Amino acid sequence: MTTKIAVFASGSGSNFQAIQEAIERGELNAKVELVVTDKPEAFVVTRAKQFGIPVHAFSAKSYTSKEEYEAEIVALLRDRKIEWVVLAGYMRLIGHTLLSAYSNRIVNIHPSLLPSFPGKDAIGQAMDHGVKVTGVTVHFVDEGMDTGPILAQAAVEVVDGNHEETEARIHAVEHELYTKTLKKLFEN
Template sequence: MTCNLVVLASGRGSNLKAILNAIEEGKINANVKLVLSNKKNAGALEIAKNKGIKAKFFDPSFFETRRGYDIYISEIIKKENPDLVVLAGYMRILSDEFIDTFEGKLVNIHPSLIPAFQGIKAQKQALEYGAKITGATVHFVTKELDNGPIIIQGVVPILPDDTEESLSKRILEIEHRIYPQAIKWFCDKRLKIEGRKVIVEGAKYGSLPINPSLEDF
């Protein structure tokens, strides 16, 4: 059965592109029904349009509150009957109402090894802290920012001469592999959530730099 996805994005859409490539290659049995953005000129909207996918921009400034905006877009999203709502560089903090609406089928990718360096500019935070490793995390979204149950993590070493730009680029390379993998596992109904713990049934655990190990990417 095909997995219906709705993607929320604010930026250039590199993770969206990686997901769409995986679908086109037959690695994920899924269909992106809608790409929605809070930024009019988001590259993700252009990527969606070029693929013939519905792409919609909704201006948050038209709404008096974040809650009002989220309630509105949640109604738009629900019409697509999504199995999974994917945050792919969506740069807005979600309201509790939105999270409640899609609880258990709302995922995000964050450019650090959660719980380290949560919030914005995680790469800069890691550099300024003097960390020796960082990475990327795919997790379910909860009301606590960047702190939901973790599906998969990938480790990226920090080099002495790294800049925020160079580190971000290497983290993105990992993101483009682990996010499609996590979505595939979800669509294949292999994710089992037990409190804070997410188990991928049948996956291989214990290897680095990515745990659990990639199977398809």
């Protein structure tokens, strides 16, 4: 049975693309039914269109509350019979409306070994602290910032003083770890 998913992203969408390519290679029995973005100009929109996947792009400022835009998103997800929500660089905290509709069905990937360096610019935080190893964490989403139960982690060596190279290493690990973790989740 193919798992129907929605991918939420705010940026370039490299994790979305890695997931979609794993699906196309037959490594992940899923179908991305919808890409949701809070940044209508984000490159993930271009990537989604290249794969022929519908996009729901919104601006949070156009709504009176988080509950209002999340209710609209939940309705879209239910219309498409979405089973899992996969966050891939989505830079908004998920609120109660979405959490309650998809309890234990929202996963996120974060570029650090949580609980270290949660929130924005985790790679920069790790480098500022002078750590030699950082990594990638896949976790369930709860109401906190990168605080949900951890599903998988992988270590990545920091390239001293080279943010760009460290980030490239982290992205390579993210693309592999996320697909493997989603596969396990969807098969259980």
